[in-house]
Amino acid sequence: xxxxxxxxxxxxxxxxxxxxxxxxxxxxxxxxxxxxxxxxxxxxxxxxxxxxxxxxxxxxxxxxxxxxxxxxxxxxxxxxxxxxxxxxxxxxxxxxxxxxxxxxxxxxxxxxxxxxxxxxxxxxxxxxxxxxxxxxxxxxxxxxxxxxxxxxxxxxxxxxxxxxxxxxxxxxxxxxxxxxxxxxxxxxxxxxxxxxxxxxxxxxxxxxxxxxxxxxxxxxxxxxxxxxxxxxxxxxxxxxxxxxxxxxxxxxxxxxxxxxxxxxxxxxxxxxxxxxxxxxxxxxxxxxxxxxxxxxxxxxxxxxxxxxxxxxxxxxxxxxxxxxxxxxxxxxxxxxxxxxxxxxxxxxxxxxxxxxxxxxxxxxxxxxxxxxxxxxxxxxxxxxxxxxxxxxx
Amino acid sequence: xxxxxxxxxxxxxxxxxxxxxxxxxxxxxxxxxxxxxxxxxxxxxxxxxxxxxxxxxxxxxxxxxxxxxxxxxxxxxxxxxxxxxxxxxxxxxxxxxxxxxxxxxxxxxxxxxxxxxxxxxxxxxxxxxxxxxxxxxxxxxxxxxxxxxxxxxxxxxxxxxxxxxxxxxxxxxxxxxxxxxxxxxxxxxxxxxxxxxxxxxxxxxxxxxxxxxxxxxxxxxxxxxxxxxxxxxxxxxxxxxxxxxxxxxxxxxxxxxxxxxxxxxxxxxxxxxxxxxxxxxxxxxxxxxxxxxxxxxxxxxxxxxxxxxxxxxxxxxxxxxxxxxxxxxxxxxxxxxxxxxxxxxxxxxxxxxxxxxxxxxxxxxxxxxxxxxxxxxxxxxxxxxxxxxxxxx
Numbered sequence: 001x002x003x004x005x006x007x008x009x010x011x012x013x014x015x016x017x018x019x020x021x022x023x024x025x026x027x028x029x030x031x032x033x034x035x036x037x038x039x040x041x042x043x044x045x046x047x048x049x050x051x052x053x054x055x056x057x058x059x060x061x062x063x064x065x066x067x068x069x070x071x072x073x074x075x076x077x078x079x080x081x082x083x084x085x086x087x088x089x090x091x092x093x094x095x096x097x098x099x100x101x102x103x104x105x106x107x108x109x110x111x112x113x114x115x116x117x118x119x120x121x122x123x124x125x126x127x128x129x130x131x132x133x134x135x136x137x138x139x140x141x142x143x144x145x146x147x148x149x150x151x152x153x154x155x156x157x158x159x160x161x162x163x164x165x166x167x168x169x170x171x172x173x174x175x176x177x178x179x180x181x182x183x184x185x186x187x188x189x190x191x192x193x194x195x196x197x198x199x200x201x202x203x204x205x206x207x208x209x210x211x212x213x214x215x216x217x218x219x220x221x222x223x224x225x226x227x228x229x230x231x232x233x234x235x236x237x238x239x240x241x242x243x244x245x246x247x248x249x250x251x252x253x254x255x256x257x258x259x260x261x262x263x264x265x266x267x268x269x270x271x272x273x274x275x276x277x278x279x280x281x282x283x284x285x286x287x288x289x290x291x292x293x294x295x296x297x298x299x300x301x302x303x304x305x306x307x308x309x310x311x312x313x314x315x316x317x318x319x320x321x322x323x324x325x326x327x328x329x330x331x332x333x334x335x336x337x338x339x340x341x342x343x344x345x346x347x348x349x350x351x352x353x354x355x356x357x358x359x360x361x362x363x364x365x366x367x368x369x370x371x372x373x374x375x376x377x378x379x380x381x382x383x384x385x386x387x388x389x390x391x392x393x
Numbered sequence: 394x395x396x397x398x399x400x401x402x403x404x405x406x407x408x409x410x411x412x413x414x415x416x417x418x419x420x421x422x423x424x425x426x427x428x429x430x431x432x433x434x435x436x437x438x439x440x441x442x443x444x445x446x447x448x449x450x451x452x453x454x455x456x457x458x459x460x461x462x463x464x465x466x467x468x469x470x471x472x473x474x475x476x477x478x479x480x481x482x483x484x485x486x487x488x489x490x491x492x493x494x495x496x497x498x499x500x501x502x503x504x505x506x507x508x509x510x511x512x513x514x515x516x517x518x519x520x521x522x523x524x525x526x527x528x529x530x531x532x533x534x535x536x537x538x539x540x541x542x543x544x545x546x547x548x549x550x551x552x553x554x555x556x557x558x559x560x561x562x563x564x565x566x567x568x569x570x571x572x573x574x575x576x577x578x579x580x581x582x583x584x585x586x587x588x589x590x591x592x593x594x595x596x597x598x599x600x601x602x603x604x605x606x607x608x609x610x611x612x613x614x615x616x617x618x619x620x621x622x623x624x625x626x627x628x629x630x631x632x633x634x635x636x637x638x639x640x641x642x643x644x645x646x647x648x649x650x651x652x653x654x655x656x657x658x659x660x661x662x663x664x665x666x667x668x669x670x671x672x673x674x675x676x677x678x679x680x681x682x683x684x685x686x687x688x689x690x691x692x693x694x695x696x697x698x699x700x701x702x703x704x705x706x707x708x709x710x711x712x713x714x715x716x717x718x719x720x721x722x723x724x725x726x727x728x729x730x731x732x733x734x735x736x737x738x739x740x741x742x743x744x745x746x747x748x749x750x751x752x753x754x755x756x757x758x759x760x761x762x763x764x765x766x767x768x769x770x771x772x773x774x775x776x777x778x779x780x781x782x783x784x785x786x
Contacts (some may be wrong), residue, residue, distance in 0.1 A: 002509060003667075006663075009670050010666030051457070058444055059452070061447045065438075068644050098528065108675075110676070112673070116399050119395075128620075156578040249675075252676070267400055268395060270400045277529060278532075279533065280498075280530060282501075285622075285678045391493075
């Protein structure tokens with residue numbers, strides 16, 4: 001028998017992927033413009049113009065042996081230095097190039113970090129709703145994922161979180177701005193969470209690492225402040241990806257930043273290097289390492305996402321839906337007007353609306369609308385949402 | 394405690410990496426041109442011109458949302474189709490796009506394949522000398538690596554191999570052209586190996602998968618024939634990388650091909666997809682997927698490597714060294730004139746020659762010379778090799 005866990009993972013399609021495949025079929029039947037596909041978190045805004053210019057510049061004017069050659073396993077020194085300097089300038093941290101490990105995107109950042117930290121039988125806590133692959137990544141690293149509930153505004157409920165802490169807890173994953181709720185965890189919430197972890201360590205001697213999964217950091221609207229975890233907790237690790245901020249999701253480029261204020265930061269960084277090696281990540285793609293150095297601080301034009309959010313929030317509220325107003329990312333979390341969100345999402349298909357029931361994100365009774373689509377799609381979808389709402393009146 | 398296996402892996406430098414770091418220091422002291430660094434397998438020949446042209450073309454003329462967007466997890470369909478068609482044309486196989494899974498290079502190909510196949514406690518057999526990371530990759534997937542000896546020409550010794558087969562053996566890894574010996578496994582050897590596996594399955598009911606790790610397939614000289622494993626054994630999987638053939642080692646692009654003649658090829662392919670997911674490989678870098686489709690069949694100018702090989706083989710033989718004449722890759726395997734290859738490599742440093750003792754490749758008494766360097770480095774190194782030889786006369 002070969003490994004049936006992985007065979008199963010390869011065979012089961014996620015709910016999102018099922019819906020996406022349905023959408024492809026449906027578009028072929030009735031025309032792309034007549035299906036309102038809000039299923040995937042795939043950016044619709046192109047990468048900023050500087051990306052194209054810098055890529056052509058790098059490819060045209062750099063020695064190809066140097067440009068496409070191996071970098072060191074943790075990434076090119078100058079790239080890591082630039083990222084550390086940028087973070088220090090923005091967040092008053094004291095990171096160095098050796099705090100940064102370049103990765104093939106957010107999923108790689110998380111897998112490597114979890115494999116660095118976990119031994120078999122360890123536990124990881126996150127907050128529901130959460131990205132479903134957290135369970136897969138944690139399980140592969142030998143651990144078990146537990147999810148704490150959030151309050152009604154989808155902020156972590158710290159009392160419920162505390163009840164899940166055990167002597168096997170090794171890490172906590174937070175994701176803010178959150179996929180799928182779009183909520184940004186507030187500073188008070190973050191402070192309470194960190195206080196709970198410090199208290200737990202004091203009481204039990206068990207150090208818990210706080211992993212901040214933040215591919216959506218730059219995707220916030222109206223100047224909302226996203227607390228930077230290293231400013232609140234020494235034993236913290238940031239898992240970043242340029243996928244969403246630069247609209248480069250297929251290029252697989254991101255990083256892990258290990259807080260230099262951590263007592264054993266060298267041990268954790270070595271664990272990251274070792275886990276990257278054991279998982280087969282030789283180095284992050286070399287051309288895109290150089291690219292992100294050149295365009296640090298740039299983002300795709302996120303005003304499109306803000307306009308989509310505002311239009312959808314206003315319209316859906318007007319039609320009678322209950323929505324969680326998102327501060328960031330490009331997801332809108334909507335309360336299902338019937339208890340069963342899967343039934344609601346199924347009914348939405350009648351109106352060619354593809355929306356994802358949030359059950360697989362660990363929360364029942366909600367759907368996720370990915371509004372990283374064109375403004376035209378949003379505009380054209382509104383009558384469909386209105387008609388769907390009518391069914392529940 | 395965090396995961397000490399990975400901390401250890403992150404902290405220990407390989408012998409090769411130690412030597413490379415020593416070389417960097419030494420070059421700073423006495424000048425780059427005075428150190429003959431044969432330590433690393435980093436191609437010195439640039440990517441073919443078509444790579445630069447096609448990259449600029451793709452970046453300039455493709456919609457960036459499509460070009461840099463997520464592909465499906467197994468890779469872009471048209472890319473996989475092109476690779477399957479190319480393999481079918483070259484090797485008379487019957488692969489389809491769904492036999493191919495695009496990866497972040499050879500290490501990723503191997504890790505994903507091993508995680509697809511192995512359960513805890515399974516065994517993997519390879520042939521010494523072998524790439525040391527095979528042990529790391531196998532251990533992470535829960536298995537144990539055993540190495541069978543080769544004969545004096547560094548061809549697998551099938552009798553010794555058979556003695557290692559057990560009911561826990563799940564996979565065999567071969568690497569031809571071989572790193573570090575440069576030897577190509579002959580057709581007879583491959584046939585005997587496959588016969589042994591078929592006999593084992595018949596006798597015990599235990600199916601063993603043959604994994605061919607072939608980043609050096611295109612790097613062969615004098616028209617030497619490299620048997621294509623799928624022509625000899627149904628339960629076979631090819632792990633390929635474009636790193637060496639296209640001189641793109643930092644870009645992390647390769648693939649896994651699962652033999653469509655395999656009875657349970659859909660199960661194994663699902664296992665590959667699931668393992669990729671569990672290890673955090675969302676998709677292979679999108680731009681380089683499109684790139685390799687455009688330049689399939691092209692290679693960097695490997696005549697440079699052939700010239701280096703011929704010059705080094707002739708000179709070292711003349712000086713009295715015993716060399717294994719390589720048919721491919723860019724490594725020369727040389728018998729140490731003293732029993733302790735590490736002592737020999739240490740002595741070579743006196744002459745500014747950086748060569749790798751092969752102990753970590755599972756063979757004692759040999760050193761590896763990576764001749765993917767400039768012809769000037771080879772030329773200038775010859776008096777140093779001559780002086781080193783004199784010490785042993």
